[in-house]
Amino acid sequence: MKQSKVVGLTGSIATGKSAASNIIKSLGYDLIDADKIAREIINDEDIIKNIKENFGEDIYINNNLNREKLGKIIFEDSEKRKILNEITHPKIYSKIKAYIIEGKSEIIFLDIPLLIETLSDIEKYDLHLDEIWLIYVNRETQIKRLMERDNIDYDYALEKVSSQMSVEDKLSYADVVIDNSLTKEDLEEKIKKELSNFKRR
Known part of the structure; x- marks a missing residue:
C-alpha cells in the first residue's frame, strides 16, 4: 500500500485553522488533532x-x-x-x-497549533512532514476576529496575539500559505485548489 503524504497544518490564534480543519475533514481526508x-x-x-x-x-x-x-x-x-x-x-x-x-487517506493532515514553534520536537521525535500549510490573516484581522470570538477588548486581544510568535514570522516556514481574509466558502475553494496542486507535485 502506498504511504500517505503528511501535511502539517498550522496558523495562529484567530486565523481560522479550526475552520480549515473542518473543511479538510468534510472533504474526506484524515486529520490528526494534536x-x-x-x-x-x-x-x-x-x-x-x-x-x-x-x-x-x-x-x-x-x-x-x-x-x-x-x-x-x-x-x-x-x-x-x-x-x-x-x-x-x-x-x-x-x-x-x-x-x-x-x-x-492519500494525504493525512496533522493539526498542530504551535507547529512552527515546535519544529525541533518534530525532528526530535522523527516525524516527517511533506509540507507545512499555514492559514493566514493579517494582524489587524486576527485581533478583530479574536475580539469578536472571545468577546474581549482590543488591548486584551493584542496582548494575546503578541504573546505568540507572529503569524508574519511564520510565513517563511510555510510551503503553502492560505489567506483566510474572506469567507468560509472562499477558504474552502482555496483549500480544494491547494489539494489539487499538492497531488500534482
Whole structure:
C-alpha cells in the first residue's frame, strides 16, 4: 500500500485553522488533532503522576486536571512549560506516528497549533512532514476576529496575539500559505485548489 503524504497544518490564534480543519475533514481526508491527543493523554496514570510531582497534587481535582491553573503556570513560566512538554510530548508524538501509520487517506493532515514553534520536537521525535500549510490573516484581522470570538477588548486581544510568535514570522516556514481574509466558502475553494496542486507535485 502506498504511504500517505503528511501535511502539517498550522496558523495562529484567530486565523481560522479550526475552520480549515473542518473543511479538510468534510472533504474526506484524515486529520490528526494534536490538541485532542494532548487532552486524552493528560488522564493517563503515568502522566497524572508526573504532573502532580512537578506541579503539585492540587493541579488535579478528583483526577480531573485544572487546565486553567496549569495554563496560567506554563504561560508565566517557560521552564515549567518545558517540563510539561517533556512529560507529555513523547506520548503525544508516539500516538501521532501511530495514527499516521493507520491513516487511510492519500494525504493525512496533522493539526498542530504551535507547529512552527515546535519544529525541533518534530525532528526530535522523527516525524516527517511533506509540507507545512499555514492559514493566514493579517494582524489587524486576527485581533478583530479574536475580539469578536472571545468577546474581549482590543488591548486584551493584542496582548494575546503578541504573546505568540507572529503569524508574519511564520510565513517563511510555510510551503503553502492560505489567506483566510474572506469567507468560509472562499477558504474552502482555496483549500480544494491547494489539494489539487499538492497531488500534482
